[in-house]
Amino acid sequence: MMEFTIDSAMIVLMVSLIPALIRVIKGPSLPDRVIALDVVASIVVAIILVHCIRSGSLYYLTGATVVALVAFLGTVALALYIRRGGAS
Amino acid sequence: MREVLIYFFLFFGAVMMLIAAIGCLRLPDLYTRMHAATKSGTVGIMGIVIAMMIHVGDTSVILRGMLVILFFLLTAPVAAHMIGRAAYRSGVPLWEKTCVDEWKKQEPDSEE
Numbered sequence: 001m002m003e004f005t006i007d008s009a010m011i012v013l014m015v016s017l018i019p020a021l022i023r024v025i026k027g028p029s030l031p032d033r034v035i036a037l038d039v040v041a042s043i044v045v046a047i048i049l050v051h052c053i054r055s056g057s058l059y060y061l062t063g064a065t066v067v068a069l070v071a072f073l074g075t076v077a078l079a080l081y082i083r084r085g086g087a088s
Numbered sequence: 089m090r091e092v093l094i095y096f097f098l099f100f101g102a103v104m105m106l107i108a109a110i111g112c113l114r115l116p117d118l119y120t121r122m123h124a125a126t127k128s129g130t131v132g133i134m135g136i137v138i139a140m141m142i143h144v145g146d147t148s149v150i151l152r153g154m155l156v157i158l159f160f161l162l163t164a165p166v167a168a169h170m171i172g173r174a175a176y177r178s179g180v181p182l183w184e185k186t187c188v189d190e191w192k193k194q195e196p197d198s199e200e
Binding site for chain 2: 002008009012013018022029031035039061062068080
């Protein structure tokens with residue numbers, strides 16, 4: 001029962017990557033793509049945490065923290081870039 | 089009882105992430121998309137981290153999980169605010185059914 005639950009949560013997370021990636025591809029402007037990439041980074045952090053539950057290895061928690069930190073820094077850098085004129 | 093709690097929080101978090109992704113695809117506007125992405129994404133991460141904390145039950149893991157939750161609660165509003173402000177100033181259009189735009193009445197470059 002435990003493995004079934006963890007596998008189905010993993011499948012739900014992987015399915016939820018698809019709409020976010022569609023928005024990354026077809027987003028009309030650059031901020032749309034930045035927001036969608038933020039969602040993708042959150043889903044990747046969630047997948048890493050579910051894999052941490054599944055494999056029982058606790059080192060992945062540090063990796064999830066690092067991925068969240070890098071996603072935040074990337075979002076802030078792109079926000080400053082858009083504000084200074086961006087790719088227009 | 090503990091396993092039921094783990095299942096509940098795991099599915100809650102995963103479904104919240106799915107709602108965030110669908111909202112990011114389906115909503116009509118940058119600003120409404122941002123609202124869906126930020127709030128549901130934060131709640132989804134919180135659910136999965138709580139499930140992991142219940143599953144492991146160790147003090148160091150609980151502390152690090154609370155660190156992850158605190159980090160998301162701090163950074164998600166900041167990132168969304170910066171993106172929304174930069175997008176409005178660079179001229180991303182609002183949805184045509186938007187009825188309140190309070191920043192339009194001021195001067196566009198009043199703060200610099």
